Amino acid sequence: MRTENIHIRNGRLIDPGNGIDRQTDIFVAQGKVCALGQAPAGFAAARVIDATDRVVCPGLVDLSARLPSFESELVAAVAGGITALACPPDTQPPLDEPDLVESLVKHSESIGLARVFPIGALTQGLAGEKLAEMAGLSRAGCIAFSQATRPIFDTQVLLRAMHYAASFGYAVRLQPQDHYLAKDGVAHDGEVASRLGLPGIPVCAETVAISTALHLAAETGARLHLSRLSSAAGVALVREARRGGMQVSCDVPVHHLHLSESDIGYFDSQARFDPPLRAASDRAALRAAVAEGLAMVCSDHTPVGEDGKQLPFGEALPGAVGLELLLPLIVQWAREDDVPLPVALARVSRDPAAALGIDAGSLEVGRRADICVFDPEESWCVRAETLRSRGKNTPFLGRDVTGRVCATLVGGRVVFEA
Amino acid sequence: MLNPQLNANGKLNHLLSTESLPREVMTHILDTASSFLEVSDRDVKKVPLLRGKSVFNLFFENSTRTRTTFEIAAKRLSADVINLDVGRSSTAKGETLLDTIDNLVAMHADMFVVRHASSGAPHLIAEHLRRIGREDVHVVNAGDGRHAHPTQGLLDMYTIRHFKRDFSGLKVAIVGDILHSRVARSDIFALATLETGEVRAVGPQTLLPSAIGRMGVRVFNDLREGIRDCDVVIMLRLQNERMNGALLPSAGEYFNCYGLTPEILALARPDAIVMHPGPMNRGVEIDSLVADGRQAVILSQVTFGIAVRMAVMSILAGN
Amino acid sequence: MPPPLTLPDAEAQCAALAGLIRPKLPSNAALVGIHSGGVWIAQRLKTLLGLQEEIGLIDVSFYRDDFGEKGLHPQVKRTSVPFEVEGRPLILVDDVLYTGRTTRAAINELFDYGRPAGIRLAVLADRGGRELPIYAEFCAWQVELADSQELVLEPDAAGRLQWRCIDHA
Numbered sequence: 001m002r003t004e005n006i007h008i009r010n011g012r013l014i015d016p017g018n019g020i021d022r023q024t025d026i027f028v029a030q031g032k033v034c035a036l037g038q039a040p041a042g043f044a045a046a047r048v049i050d051a052t053d054r055v056v057c058p059g060l061v062d063l064s065a066r067l068p069s070f071e072s073e074l075v076a077a078v079a080g081g082i083t084a085l086a087c088p089p090d091t092q093p094p095l096d097e098p099d100l101v102e103s104l105v106k107h108s109e110s111i112g113l114a115r116v117f118p119i120g121a122l123t124q125g126l127a128g129e130k131l132a133e134m135a136g137l138s139r140a141g142c143i144a145f146s147q148a149t150r151p152i153f154d155t156q157v158l159l160r161a162m163h164y165a166a167s168f169g170y171a172v173r174l175q176p177q178d179h180y181l182a183k184d185g186v187a188h189d190g191e192v193a194s195r196l197g198l199p200g201i202p203v204c205a206e207t208v209a210i211s212t213a214l215h216l217a218a219e220t221g222a223r224l225h226l227s228r229l230s231s232a233a234g235v236a237l238v239r240e241a242r243r244g245g246m247q248v249s250c251d252v253p254v255h256h257l258h259l260s261e262s263d264i265g266y267f268d269s270q271a272r273f274d275p276p277l278r279a280a281s282d283r284a285a286l287r288a289a290v291a292e293g294l295a296m297v298c299s300d301h302t303p304v305g306e307d308g309k310q311l312p313f314g315e316a317l318p319g320a321v322g323l324e325l326l327l328p329l330i331v332q333w334a335r336e337d338d339v340p341l342p343v344a345l346a347r348v349s350r351d352p353a354a355a356l357g358i359d360a361g362s363l364e365v366g367r368r369a370d371i372c373v374f375d376p377e378e379s380w381c382v383r384a385e386t387l388r389s390r391g392k393n394t395p396f397l398g399r400d401v402t403g404r405v406c407a408t409l410v411g412g413r414v415v416f417e418a
Numbered sequence: 419m420l421n422p423q424l425n426a427n428g429k430l431n432h433l434l435s436t437e438s439l440p441r442e443v444m445t446h447i448l449d450t451a452s453s454f455l456e457v458s459d460r461d462v463k464k465v466p467l468l469r470g471k472s473v474f475n476l477f478f479e480n481s482t483r484t485r486t487t488f489e490i491a492a493k494r495l496s497a498d499v500i501n502l503d504v505g506r507s508s509t510a511k512g513e514t515l516l517d518t519i520d521n522l523v524a525m526h527a528d529m530f531v532v533r534h535a536s537s538g539a540p541h542l543i544a545e546h547l548r549r550i551g552r553e554d555v556h557v558v559n560a561g562d563g564r565h566a567h568p569t570q571g572l573l574d575m576y577t578i579r580h581f582k583r584d585f586s587g588l589k590v591a592i593v594g595d596i597l598h599s600r601v602a603r604s605d606i607f608a609l610a611t612l613e614t615g616e617v618r619a620v621g622p623q624t625l626l627p628s629a630i631g632r633m634g635v636r637v638f639n640d641l642r643e644g645i646r647d648c649d650v651v652i653m654l655r656l657q658n659e660r661m662n663g664a665l666l667p668s669a670g671e672y673f674n675c676y677g678l679t680p681e682i683l684a685l686a687r688p689d690a691i692v693m694h695p696g697p698m699n700r701g702v703e704i705d706s707l708v709a710d711g712r713q714a715v716i717l718s719q720v721t722f723g724i725a726v727r728m729a730v731m732s733i734l735a736g737n
Numbered sequence: 738m739p740p741p742l743t744l745p746d747a748e749a750q751c752a753a754l755a756g757l758i759r760p761k762l763p764s765n766a767a768l769v770g771i772h773s774g775g776v777w778i779a780q781r782l783k784t785l786l787g788l789q790e791e792i793g794l795i796d797v798s799f800y801r802d803d804f805g806e807k808g809l810h811p812q813v814k815r816t817s818v819p820f821e822v823e824g825r826p827l828i829l830v831d832d833v834l835y836t837g838r839t840t841r842a843a844i845n846e847l848f849d850y851g852r853p854a855g856i857r858l859a860v861l862a863d864r865g866g867r868e869l870p871i872y873a874e875f876c877a878w879q880v881e882l883a884d885s886q887e888l889v890l891e892p893d894a895a896g897r898l899q900w901r902c903i904d905h906a
Contacts, residue, residue: 194627195437197537197564197603202628266422266545267538310516310546312536314563429808446811453796453813462849465799467809732799736808 003031003412004046007039011051011373015058015363016346017353026056028369031412035365047414049407051373057345058361059083059114059370059408061352063251064227065301065323066090067116069390073303073323074113076389078416080324081372081405082299083114084353084360089121090148096121096132098140105141113415115370117143117356119173122161128152131161134170143356144171144225149274151179155212162222171223171357176209176234177201177275186314188230188278192261198314201276206234214241217248225355226250228300230275232285239294249355252286253300254322254329255395259283263395269309269316270395273300291339296351299326303391321391329396331376331403341376369412378404422544425553429737432544432557433730435566436608444611448576450729451722457494458724467732468497471528475501476518477560478534483697484560487720488531488569491727495735497529515539516546523547529556529734537563537600556734558727564598570695571604573726575612577719578650581691585609591618591644591686592635594654594676594703595625601695602654610634620644621676624665641676648686653678653694656703669702679705683713691715742880747890747898750861750877751778755785757875758859762786763826769793771843772814774832774890777898778861782830793818793827800842822851828875832890834860837871862888862900 006028013024013036020036027035027043034040062085067073077085087104089095095104101118108116120142121132127150134145145165152158165172182205187193189200210226214237217224229235229252238250255273260280263271271277289295302319309316322329326348334344353361360370379402384392408416421438425431430443457465473492477485485501492499504518513521515534522530532540540559547555561567582588590609596602596619609617619626619635630637638644645651661669683692692704692714700706708714770779770792779792796814801807829843844856859875864882882888885906893899 189628191629191632194629194633195603197562197566197600199564200628267541269542307514310514310542312515312534312539312542312563314536314538450809450813453798453815456815456817457799460849461851464849466845467799467804732809736804 003029005029005044006047006049006369006409006412006414007043007045008049008051008056008371008373011054011056013056013363014342014345016342017058017350017362018364020363021342026363026371028371028409028412031369033363033365033367033369036363049373049414051406053377054373054375054406055341056371056373058349058363059372059410060326060348061356061358061360062086062301062323062326062348063296063298063352063355064088065299066303066319068303070108070111070116072388072390073301074108074111074116076321076323076387077114078408078410079388079405080299081327081374081408082323083370083372083408083410084117084358085114086117086119086143086356088148089119089146090126090150094121094126095119095137095142096124096126098133098136101137101140101142112410114410117141117358119144119146121145122147122165122172123152123157126150128154128157131164134165135168138168138170143358144173146173146227147175149175149177153179158212159216159220162216162220166220166222169223171225172217173225173227174209174213175227175275176206176213176229178205178208181205181208185276186272187264188261188276190261190279192264196264196267203231203233203278203282206231206275207237210234210237214246214248218246224248228253228275228298229286229295230256230278230282232282235285235289235295239289242294249296250294251296251298251352252290254297254326255300255320256283256286257290257297257333258329259395264313267313268395269311269313270320270393270397272313272316272318273320274318287333287337290333290347291337291343293346293351296347296355297326297330298352299323301389303389304393305391309393320394321387321389322394323389324387325382325394325396325401327372327374327405328401328403332401335402369409371409372405373407374403374405376403378402380404422541425737430733431553431737432540433568433734434540434544434557434559436568436571436604436611437566439568439608439611441611444572444575444608447572447726447729447733448579450733451576451725454725454728455722457728458721464494464496466496468492468495468735471497471735472526473497473499473529473531473731474522474527475499476504476530476532477502478504478515478532478539479561481533481561484533487723488558488560488727491724492731494724495728495732497731515542519543519546520550523550523552523555527555529558529731531558531560532562533560534562537565539563558730558734561600563600564603565600566604567600568604569723569727569730570601571608572730573719573723574601574605574652574693574695575608576722576726577693577715578691580718580722581715582649585612585614587615588650589616589618589648590614590650590652591620591648592652592654593620593641593644593678595656595660596621596630596654597625597627598657598660599654605652606633606635618644618648622666641682642685645682646685649690651678651683651686651690651692653692653704655695655697656699661702673702677701677703677705678708680707680711683708693719696720742882742902744900744902745878747861747900748781751781751898752785754778754859754861754875754877755782757877758782758828759786766826766828767793767820769795769818769827769829769843769847771829771831771839772796774861775830777890777892778832779830782859791819793820795843795846797839797842797846800846802838802842816846818847818850822847822853825853827853827856828859829856830859832861833888834858834863834871834873834876835866837867837869840871841869861890864888
């Protein structure tokens, strides 16, 4: 596809990977960053984007987004400043065959918006019994292997899956939740669930699974990434493991940085999540973990139709859309907790790019020009009719958020402009 | 947050839970129930208050007993009562809960009495009625999942008030499977609103909600300690499916540890009353000698239950 | 503003009302008072007429025809009819007769207890303004009032009944 020379002028350039935070210009040619500050000799801009009072940063990298339709969801992604995203394997059918993965990658490339990095199934059909063809899936484009939210009942199978992945150096991503301890649960086993009579999911469902995963990773040497942590005790276990020298990374869903069990209110099914929203003290611990760099942040984008949410709380499907809210919710968190913007942006660009092992999350000269330009001050109201995602399910409907994407570049092309 | 039970004027529009039910509303219901009690004593047990109104009993979960009490209450108010066995009809054909509601609203329903296995289902219906601008249709929660059974909670309050007058000096023990009990939750919140002296939750840890300590109750795992000096003992029904398994080893062991026998009851105050929401499992949670004894007020609860439901329906229909 | 009203002595009116009833009192008549004013008057009539039997008390809240507009009265009193209504001549007692709707509700309620031989109405005040074909056979005071005025009967600190006129204009 044709690219043009683009000059983004006078913005606050934040490149967390290279320690840059200053007002400067950036120049893009042939799909790559070709200069910062001064235009290279002979550079003629076909297009100039004025970024005065705006932030120019690497395109966001989302560790987990479910994409029921590429057409609508990739538009939503770039509208949210996301230029690369990983999709979990719990598609229909699951991503356990190389052909499926290849066609998925081709389809996403043909759309030419945000890049899609599939995560392959760890076991066939995600059934947790037989190993998936990881090498073939890797060749087809999978960048890691996971069970999404499906359990592996037999711990020996998990051990073997991690051993096998470690043989090839593949990353294993696990959402730590003990199936039995979480069985029938629909909300955090705490004050709100006790009061509303909702079957609870105890924190130990997460910590038991984290401990298991950490021990198996130590045993097998597999590269482990723990997805979607929800509890203070959970991040504390990861912190401890890292202090002990383990190479383990983790992320938390952006919703869990802002919401807690009390947002369930009177059975609001928009506040049903997997893992569940936990106590306010857990939320504080997740925020601290992200601030210190222990955890990165994903959108956990999960579109659910109205039919899936207009149900009694426990019967409603969990999840919320997040592609268009990731950036404003990160900006808002940074502001509320006095976290420097470069640090906050690192958690959704540099860090996840490193965890996924992909070329993204940097504005260094010569790197892909995946760029997000946003206004950090502009507030906007989240409305169903203005969300581009097919899913309109979010607890933030009707709420004001701050931080709005003005332009998004993928591979040096402007794919979104407000 | 808006209280979904009250309308814009602060009047009761739906009865969904005893939690966040203002004390004056609760007292109004109990006072009105006292007047309705007399109606049930007449030869013509009927007043024309709800004449021409259609009350739909929507029981998504089967309960002939509760449905009947609501049916009697509605009929004594001269309402037309339509019983829908929704558990078997519409939902089986793929119709959603809210589709069913839309259909019945189109049939000019005035009130829904809802029993559902999922906590919060009546809230969902009330919220839906608000969204479609039909707040003139009222919802009465007749039991949702583990969440609430507010008319049972209110009839329990009526019973306690009838026998004990004042709540402030009372010690009330709620014994048994509190984790799964909507009755227990409704009682706990109502007792708190009425500023009861002390509320105790008694049971093994497997049958207590994890955050029970933050619901304003004292927790006891030992029945003898929990019942000592109590004025009111509320025994909960133990569901059959919970008797043998990972929650409890057996019905027999449960009875030995948590069954209310005359010897245990003797630890309570001599004038203590014993309540049970019914139906009782004799020999599981309660000894027949207690169930049929002079301190049991279980049949009074049933009588008061009709009057309380009449009061709730007539107050809702009038607001 | 309507002219101020000279309010008569309500206790004296009760005696006058008893005087009106006495000559026409059937031998086995029973008194039924409508909450709250009618009950106070019926209690006095029972003494004045020398009746032995307990009076009946009724609250018409559950029978009102304005329930749809006004809802349920917050202080519903207990209805109690401690005698057999079937075949009895009843004297229904109220404080003020106005539209007649309360009387209509009370008659309906009494019929749910049985079929009385007859019902006659005794009131302390008839203020006109009838909306139903209802007539008080015994009435101590005929008075014309503006629509905005309301006549209220209440006991004073010593328990003596007295009138108060409230203007809602």
